[in-house]
Amino acid sequence: xxxxxxxxxxxxxxxxxxxxxxxxxxxxxxxxxxxxxxxxxxxxxxxxxxxxxxxxxxxxxxxxxxxxxxxxxxxxxxxxxxxxxxxxxxxxxxxxxxxxxxxxxxxxxxxxxxxxxxxxxxxxxxxxxxxxxxxxxxxxxxxxxxxxxxxxxxxxxxxxxxxx
Amino acid sequence: xxxxxxxxxxxxxxxxxxxxxxxxxxxxxxxxxxxxxxxxxxxxxxxxxxxxxxxxxxxxxxxxxxxxxxxxxxxxxxxxxxxxxxxxxxxxxxxxxxxxxxxxxx
Numbered sequence: 001x002x003x004x005x006x007x008x009x010x011x012x013x014x015x016x017x018x019x020x021x022x023x024x025x026x027x028x029x030x031x032x033x034x035x036x037x038x039x040x041x042x043x044x045x046x047x048x049x050x051x052x053x054x055x056x057x058x059x060x061x062x063x064x065x066x067x068x069x070x071x072x073x074x075x076x077x078x079x080x081x082x083x084x085x086x087x088x089x090x091x092x093x094x095x096x097x098x099x100x101x102x103x104x105x106x107x108x109x110x111x112x113x114x115x116x117x118x119x120x121x122x123x124x125x126x127x128x129x130x131x132x133x134x135x136x137x138x139x140x141x142x143x144x145x146x147x148x149x150x151x152x153x154x155x156x157x158x159x160x161x162x163x164x
Numbered sequence: 165x166x167x168x169x170x171x172x173x174x175x176x177x178x179x180x181x182x183x184x185x186x187x188x189x190x191x192x193x194x195x196x197x198x199x200x201x202x203x204x205x206x207x208x209x210x211x212x213x214x215x216x217x218x219x220x221x222x223x224x225x226x227x228x229x230x231x232x233x234x235x236x237x238x239x240x241x242x243x244x245x246x247x248x249x250x251x252x253x254x255x256x257x258x259x260x261x262x263x264x265x266x267x268x269x270x
Contacts, residue, residue: 041254
């Protein structure tokens with residue numbers, strides 16, 4: 001279904017929304033998986049360097065957790081889209097997915113603060129560590145890489161189509 | 165801090181059910197073996213008390229017993245005891261605690 005919708009998604013907004021939904025679903029699935037593991041206890045008590053309870057396993061898992069949330073979704077989804085549906089270069093798809101991920105996380109974060117869930121969870125900050133990272137990653141991929149591969153970007157193709 | 169961990173485990177015991185309760189119960193006697201240095205008469209009386217209690221009550225009795233002995237431990241044992249207690253307190257986490265830990269980690 002997603003394939004058909006994606007194939008027919010000539011409109012850039014629809015395409016972006018579909019990609020956003022895919023990232024959101026993956027994020028929820030991964031978060032649920034971590035929720036039912038030992039990771040919450042490990043992250044809570046065993047990742048502080050100056051603590052006697054520091055465990056390298058917990059620290060490594062935390063890095064993996066962040067890597068999955070910051071990097072893996074664009075890498076995987078861009079790869080899948082490149083293999084099955086898209087003739088664009090992988091890097092240009094990656095740029096688009098990183099931008100979409102940035103948007104999805106910003107939206108989640110916005111809802112989190114708008115509904116004051118942060119106050120309910122005693123000031124717990126969501127994506128607090130990710131804010132600057134995601135901004136920089138999005139910026140780097142969008143600006144620097146886009147300049148190297150301008151011919152592969154949908155936006156250019158769409159502009160060309162509009163010009164015709 | 166140790167008292168706080170004891171209180172955490174007490175709170176966990178109230179909220180825990182089934183598997184989690186059994187896990188806590190299975191972990192506590194190991195602490196008794198390591199850190200309970202009572203006389204054999206006191207041990208016998210404690211054992212009799214525990215025999216006629218349900219699992220939840222047994223856990224509470226073991227915790228009380230450990231708490232009585234805590235001040236007699238040396239520093240090294242106290243540190244090791246604290247780690248063991250922390251491991252037990254991690255068996256049960258509420259939904260709220262789990263969400264908080266995962267959101268904080270992001």
